[in-house]
Amino acid sequence: MLSDSTENYIKVIQTLQRRYGQASTKRIAQAMSVTMPSVSRMVKRLAAEGLIEHKPYQGAVLTSNGNRIANSILRRHRLLEVFLHQTLNVPWEEVHGYAEKMEHAIDERLTERIDAHLGFPQQDPHGSPIPQAGESNAAPQGVALDQAASGSRVRLLEVPDDDPEFLRHLSRLNLTIGSEVVVDQNSPYSDAIMLRLDDTQIPLGRRMAALIRVEPLVPSQ
Numbered sequence: 001m002l003s004d005s006t007e008n009y010i011k012v013i014q015t016l017q018r019r020y021g022q023a024s025t026k027r028i029a030q031a032m033s034v035t036m037p038s039v040s041r042m043v044k045r046l047a048a049e050g051l052i053e054h055k056p057y058q059g060a061v062l063t064s065n066g067n068r069i070a071n072s073i074l075r076r077h078r079l080l081e082v083f084l085h086q087t088l089n090v091p092w093e094e095v096h097g098y099a100e101k102m103e104h105a106i107d108e109r110l111t112e113r114i115d116a117h118l119g120f121p122q123q124d125p126h127g128s129p130i131p132q133a134g135e136s137n138a139a140p141q142g143v144a145l146d147q148a149a150s151g152s153r154v155r156l157l158e159v160p161d162d163d164p165e166f167l168r169h170l171s172r173l174n175l176t177i178g179s180e181v182v183v184d185q186n187s188p189y190s191d192a193i194m195l196r197l198d199d200t201q202i203p204l205g206r207r208m209a210a211l212i213r214v215e216p217l218v219p220s221q
């Protein structure tokens with residue numbers, strides 16, 4: 001039985017690994033709001049338990065067993081987010097915080113009952129896929145928005161769930177999962193990407209765009 005703290009570390013490492021290819025000590029500390037020495041101690045412990053592989057100055061990646069545990073945690077977390085959003089009408093910027101507290105309190109049996117009650121959803125309110133029981137780590141969806149070419153049309157697939165203000169900002173821009181936008185301008189020499197939603201132009205900072213996953217759409221013939 002893993003502690004809540006250990007489960008949180010494993011989940012954060014997987015999230016950072018998907019986003020950056022590995023989880024550095026600095027990024028883990030920032031994501032969890034803990035000190036670097038605390039992260040270093042936990043990283044050594046997780047490596048000794050065979051849950052991660054760690055190379056100094058390069059970062060940590062989960063082992064197959066670590067990924068299995070991370071997916072089990074993410075499955076509980078994302079199903080709870082769907083339940084809170086769909087059943088209790090909790091806004092998408094608030095569900096992450098509640099799910100963080102609740103995910104450690106439910107077991108596999110209750111998780112499966114929640115899944116069945118919701119009709120076996122495939123993704124959470126932020127577009128992130130819900131891992132199936134025993135599933136291995138899935139590859140990131142689509143491409144990062146900051147990599148989309150100027151003139152291309154894309155559909156929003158996934159956004160991070162852990163920054164409420166980021167999600168509120170997207171809501172104010174009328175950007176949500178499934179939104180289709182045209183990338184009017186994307187220059188590597190600009191700090192912002194210019195999008196067009198219907199007849200509205202939307203400037204989006206490059207750092208923000210890098211966190212959004214999109215699906216390029218093929219122009220109709």
